[in-house]
Amino acid sequence: MYQATERTRVRRLPERAAYDRDTVHAILDEGFVCHVGFAIDGQPYVIPTGYARAGGTLYLHGSTGSRLGLRPGMPVCVTVTLLDGIVLARSAFHHSMNYRSVTVLGRTRLVTDPWEKDAALRAFVEHVVPGRSADVRGADRKELVATAVLAVPLEEVSAKVRRGDPKDEEEDYALPVWSGVLPLALVPGGPVPDARLDPAVPVPSYVAGWDRRGRAAR
């Protein structure tokens, strides 16, 4: 269990909250794009970016040289959201979404150890497409220097999950309005080869069989 803190305790609809490691890690492992929030002079910024989890640490790409970028030592909020469906209630008010989300509060640490950095760069690829990192050219010295990797410890963490049917007002159940859930999933289409790819190179099984759903169950 992650310890709920004053800052991570879910106040709105607390019945949707979860703090156990299995739930949190399953969401982080199924997702692969997060939204990172940071503030500069009181103005918040939220940027979408890739991430990877390794044990109790979340790794993020940091930008280098950007005044408005994500920097080491900053307080951040990293949120990962998986959208599972649209909840259609009998009243406008009770329309909702089914989703699973994780929020991580913490401070970014610049990864300077070359072994940790190399492992994080490998994890960025491996987290999104398991099996891929063994096939590609790894980062060379120049690329390693050009990439800033930031770590956020998984310490102040909470999850929120909504699933299942709409919850309508008792008197609305008699309305002759279709209600239920329209499930949604992020689904892969057919792989599109690079224009310069040798057509003799086959599509790898980790691309052809890529399916994010149920990743956590492996």
Added chain:
Amino acid sequence: MYQATERTRVRRLPERAAYDRDTVHAILDEGFVCHVGFAIDGQPYVIPTGYARAGGTLYLHGSTGSRLGLRPGMPVCVTVTLLDGIVLARSAFHHSMNYRSVTVLGRTRLVTDPWEKDAALRAFVEHVVPGRSADVRGADRKELVATAVLAVPLEEVSAKVRRGDPKDEEEDYALPVWSGVLPLALVPGGPVPDARLDPAVPVPSYVAGWDRRGRAAR
């Protein structure tokens, strides 16, 4: 065109930036979950929530009564991200995502005018499932009072778009590694009726035919 400001000008990979209204509005109209960032005592928070666009205004649900919630008059950053594909390069370093995102900077305004509030609540439903709002019971007085609606003007706005093939180092094109794009889309499954729904109520066409892709083209 939205005027790029010191705060919205895209510095990292500026060739991906767009500031024209058509691009920005198309992304906002295809998406329906945003990530809202706000800061309290220097600590950023990022929460996923529904939204609707009406003309030059973005409407958000505000929470009521939560100390750590989104409040009127706060500087916020609202980011909407559509994920279009995984970009598989020949080197780990050049792996990327195809995506379209919009970032809105602004200050939240509490919607107090009853007509504007009613229209915004209707828009929340209609934005996610066009055609739905006419079928459901609208908000009553109690529900109107219980819901805080926040408006953010579309003034400081920028978009970022990446599409197409990976960009590899010239010397890596000779590597016998599959490269290209694995397209991704948020796809609906079959509608799941509410456990208490009268089976005689048919699935509406706006549910059976729900497809977010290309919504902007309508």
